[in-house]
Amino acid sequence: MQARAARFAAGRVSMHRVRLATWNVNSLPARMPRVLEWLARVQPEVLCLQETKVTAEAFPAAELERLGYAHVADGEGGRNGVAILSRVGLEGATRGFPGEPGAPITVEKAPAGTAPSLERRAIAATCAGVRVWSLYVPNGRSLDSPHFAYKLAWLAALRAAIEAELSACPQLALCGDFNVAPSDRDVWDPAAFIGSTHVTAEERAALEQLLQLGFTDVQPRALKGAPFTYWDYRAGMFHRGMGMRIDLVLLSHALAGGVGDAYIDRDARKGSKPSDHAPVVVDLDASV
């Protein structure tokens, strides 16, 4: 910090405002009209996307470039897929992370001995001095599913990779759909989730161990109602306020002190053909 202060005094470090956002769009091709409208309205410097459901080759780059956004993306079509959009530069992109486990193989669909397959759930890049990760944590499906063990293993491996990343990049932001509600306050009715994924002690412990590396779980304000980021499409859950906060922005201590406004853009969940998730927007000060 003293070194940074000295560089700042010498004029080689400048503080700048970064509007950083994360949004599980549930298919970028299907969501492009909403995403383009949202970018033009909210004007984030950086947007992390999850569930893009599009390969890197088919990524709709041209329409985003017209709004001034460069991108890095990784995807497999059909499901999963992550990306980062930035209008303040993108450097040093990495896909996945060391030690990342693969998804369980459905026995009926694969020959015996088939190796678990890596999914496209993590991408990182440096944007204006901030190391940004866009993460899509596995769902887990049910407590007795192999996919639940995969979720926990994936989070444990992520923690190990992030521990190394944090020592190299003090200004570090972990953004995305964590598929974990950090506390009972983060679901509309804790009783309704007993026996379900997203709220178990194991999942919350895995998230807590990530936080204990030195991150703050930014608490965004709600535009209306409780500060949830996800509402199921079914049964009018959104209009009944029956949601969850599972999309998170975790900021390293070097960034957490510079947070200005932080909010969940509930309006993006309204209207025609919305994603089932709302974007989380965080204004922060970073230094270059």
Next chain:
DNA sequence: ATGGCCGACGAAGTCGGA
């Protein structure tokens, strides 16, 4: 109050999501 919605894939019905 997860049967009930939505998207992908592919061209009808499943799967996955959380």
